[in-house]
Amino acid sequence: MVSQAFDTAGWPTRELILLHASRLFAGRGFLGTSTRDIASAVGIRQPSMYSHFPSKHAIAEELLRRDLHAGIEALQRCAQDPAGPAVQLYRYLLWEVTSVRETPFDLRALYLGELLDLPEFEHGRRLNNEYEALLAGIIRSGIETQEFVATDVAFAQRAVDAIILEAIRCSGDRRQHRILDEPDMAAAFVVRALLRVPSRLPRVQAAAHRAGS
Amino acid sequence: MVSQAFDTAGWPTRELILLHASRLFAGRGFLGTSTRDIASAVGIRQPSMYSHFPSKHAIAEELLRRDLHAGIEALQRCAQDPAGPAVQLYRYLLWEVTSVRETPFDLRALYLGELLDLPEFEHGRRLNNEYEALLAGIIRSGIETQEFVATDVAFAQRAVDAIILEAIRCSGDRRQHRILDEPDMAAAFVVRALLRVPSRLPRVQAAAHRAGS
DNA sequence: GTCTATACCCGGATAGAC
DNA sequence: GTCTATCCGGGTATAGAC
Numbered sequence: 001m002v003s004q005a006f007d008t009a010g011w012p013t014r015e016l017i018l019l020h021a022s023r024l025f026a027g028r029g030f031l032g033t034s035t036r037d038i039a040s041a042v043g044i045r046q047p048s049m050y051s052h053f054p055s056k057h058a059i060a061e062e063l064l065r066r067d068l069h070a071g072i073e074a075l076q077r078c079a080q081d082p083a084g085p086a087v088q089l090y091r092y093l094l095w096e097v098t099s100v101r102e103t104p105f106d107l108r109a110l111y112l113g114e115l116l117d118l119p120e121f122e123h124g125r126r127l128n129n130e131y132e133a134l135l136a137g138i139i140r141s142g143i144e145t146q147e148f149v150a151t152d153v154a155f156a157q158r159a160v161d162a163i164i165l166e167a168i169r170c171s172g173d174r175r176q177h178r179i180l181d182e183p184d185m186a187a188a189f190v191v192r193a194l195l196r197v198p199s200r201l202p203r204v205q206a207a208a209h210r211a212g213s
Numbered sequence: 214m215v216s217q218a219f220d221t222a223g224w225p226t227r228e229l230i231l232l233h234a235s236r237l238f239a240g241r242g243f244l245g246t247s248t249r250d251i252a253s254a255v256g257i258r259q260p261s262m263y264s265h266f267p268s269k270h271a272i273a274e275e276l277l278r279r280d281l282h283a284g285i286e287a288l289q290r291c292a293q294d295p296a297g298p299a300v301q302l303y304r305y306l307l308w309e310v311t312s313v314r315e316t317p318f319d320l321r322a323l324y325l326g327e328l329l330d331l332p333e334f335e336h337g338r339r340l341n342n343e344y345e346a347l348l349a350g351i352i353r354s355g356i357e358t359q360e361f362v363a364t365d366v367a368f369a370q371r372a373v374d375a376i377i378l379e380a381i382r383c384s385g386d387r388r389q390h391r392i393l394d395e396p397d398m399a400a401a402f403v404v405r406a407l408l409r410v411p412s413r414l415p416r417v418q419a420a421a422h423r424a425g426s
Numbered sequence: 427g428t429c430t431a432t433a434c435c436c437g438g439a440t441a442g443a444c
Numbered sequence: 445g446t447c448t449a450t451c452c453g454g455g456t457a458t459a460g461a462c
Contacts, residue, residue, distance in 0.1 A: 013445080029327040031245030034437060047440080048446050056438070113326040114242040155398050158379055166375030185368050193406035226427080247455060261428050263457070429462075436455070444447075 006104040014052045016042045018105065021059045025109035026172055030060055030118075057120055064110050067103075068127040071096065075134040083207050085142030086191055086200070089160070090208040092138070093187035097167045101183070108172050111165055135160060139194075148194040156194060163190050219317040227265045229255045231318065234272045238322035239385055243273055243331075270333050277323050281340040284309065288347040296420050298355030299404055299413070302373070303421040305351070306400035310380045314396070321385050324378055348373060352407075361407040369407060376403050 008016060020041035024033040035056050039046040053059050078092040100107065109115055116125055136157045142148035148156070163186050188205065192198050221229060233254035237246040248269050252259040266272050291305040313320065322328055329338055349370045355361035361369070376399050401418065405411050 027327060027330055029242045029244050031242050032327060035439085036437080044445090045447060046438090047448085050439070051445050109327070114240060114245060114322070117240055151402075152398070155395070155402075158383065159376060159399075159402050162375040162379030163372060165379070166371055170371065182368070185365070186372075189368075189372050189406055193402055198411050248457085249455080257427090258429060260430085260457080260459095264427050269456075427462105429460100431459085431461105433458080434456095437453080438451105440451080441449085442447100443449105444445105 013042065013044065017049060017052055017059060018063060022063055022105040022107065022109070025060065025063075025113075025115075026106035029113045030056075030109055030115045060110070060115060061121065061124060063105060063107070064115075064121070064124040065127065067105075067107055067110065068124070068131055070099065072127070072131050072134060074099075075131065075138070079134065079138055084147060085138050085145060086147050086195060086204045087207045088138050089142065089194070090187045090191050090204055092135075093160075093164070093190060094183045094208065096164055097183040097186045100164075100167050100171045106172055108168055111168060132157065132161070142194065146196060149196050151194075159193070160190055221317075226255065226257065230262060230265055230272060231276060235276055235318040235320065235322070238273065238276075238326075238328075239319035242326045243269075243322055243328045273323070273328060274334065274337060276318060276320070277328075277334070277337040278340065280318075280320055280323065281337070281344055283312065285340070285344050285347060287312075288344065288351070292347065292351055297360060298351050298358060299360050299408060299417045300420045301351050302355065302407070303400045303404050303417055305348075306373075306377070306403060307396045307421065309377055310396040310399045313377075313380050313384045319385060321381055324381060345370065345374070355407065359409060362409050364407075372406070373403055 006019075008019065011019070017038060021033070021038045024037050024041060027033075028037075035049055036046045038056075038059070039049050042049075053062075074095045075092055078088045078095070081088045081091060110124075115121060116128060136153055139148065139156045139160065140153045143150060143153060143156070167186055184205070187208070188201060191204055192201050195201060195204070219232075221232065224232070230251060234246070234251045237250050237254060240246075241250075248262055249259045251269075251272070252262050255262075266275075287308045288305055291301045291308070294301045294304060323337075328334060329341060349366055352361070352369045352373065353366045356363060356366060356369070380399055397418070400421070401414060404417055405414050408414060408417070
């Protein structure tokens with residue numbers, strides 16, 4: 001777990017708190033990380049954090065909010081693509097896995113741990129539901145137009161989520177490069193499993209890479 | 214999160230500790246669950262736990278050890294099947310998802326949270342590596358015999374892991390029945406995505422269900 | 427094996443000087 | 445905005461009676 005490789009010179013303290021908190025949460029969980037750990041990673045004293053965030057909870061909430069807003073926007077954008085559900089889904093997965101690879105934040109704790117189950121993260125849960133509904137919409141339309149196999153929508157959505165979450169898991173290991181967090185591999189795996197005619201995959205890929213990716 | 218539905222009458226205290234601890238870990242994480250919470254769920258006082266386990270860590274370790282031993286055994290058994298890698302993988306997934314559905318323990322925190330990253334769980338990490346090596350072996354042989362698509366072994370293994378982990382995630386929600394934790398759906402999704410000729414899936418399924426499932 | 431009592435540390439958060 | 449000092453609750457674990 002190297003997790004640096006980003007130039008943090010000149011970042012405002014508030015951003016540094018978000019950055020280091022996300023990485024500490026990833027390693028020890030939200031509840032396992034203390035505000036003292038975060039402050040010490042940033043290089044300030046523990047009470048100074050409270051000039052930037054009213055509570056530890058607020059730090060995680062902002063990380064969640066930023067990430068889910070970006071995901072929801074990307075999904076809405078992809079869902080408008082006239083090339084149909086398979087290309088829409090492929091494009092979204094490319095965007096998501098690329099974004100996970102490139103963000104300086106480590107988002108693992110937000111979705112893999114207990115965080116979203118804690119009662120105080122009601123707002124994050126609402127955003128997450130909105131996100132999942134958009135994803136389910138693309139999948140449903142693919143099943144209805146018979147571009148995808150006739151499978152249970154909820155099941156297919158879970159399977160897609162599973163691959164996205166695994167990409168998030170891998171992003172923590174910055175040792176191994178380009179495994180599941182290789183955007184085209186992840187997107188191809190999912191779309192191939194869903195396409196009614198899997199041999200159409202190369203055409204879907206080509207369409208997804210054409211135009212404003 | 215209802216999580217009961219099992220008759221715990223007559224269970225020894227030690228087993229009750231494991232049961233309730235697993236469920237509390239699932240909801241608040243290992244580090245977020247206190248020994249007081251566990252004791253109170255079992256119906257004893259907090260120090261009484263130390264007659265059964267030398268530490269909180271030892272409780273999680275036993276849960277890990279039991280689950281990984283069972284998984285490793287099942288993988289070894291499936292890997293000997295003469296019907297080939299696709300059937301071996303399909304059978305193993307059936308076993309795994311069924312086992313996740315039926316166990317009274319809630320195993321989510323063991324694999325989804327920070328637990329395996331904590332330094333004190335070195336033994337669990339070793340077992341987990343052994344488990345993953347066996348799974349990778351089946352996948353590798355499928356790629357070598359060209360029953361599976363020519364893909365990166367590590368990538369395919371991650372994808373299979375992703376689906377198993379999602380089944381574990383779903384098992385917590387005992388509200389929604391039979392979604393990703395429907396054994397045949399999970400197994401079919403994975404094997405279909407890996408088969409070089411996806412139309413062979415029905416034959417693989419039939420073979421997997423024949424004989425000592 | 428279970429209890430009460432307790433040691434001792436570390437958690438989040440606040441007050442108030444600079 | 446950052447600091448020192450501090451409050452107070454809750455954490456794991458142990459001692460020792462029953």
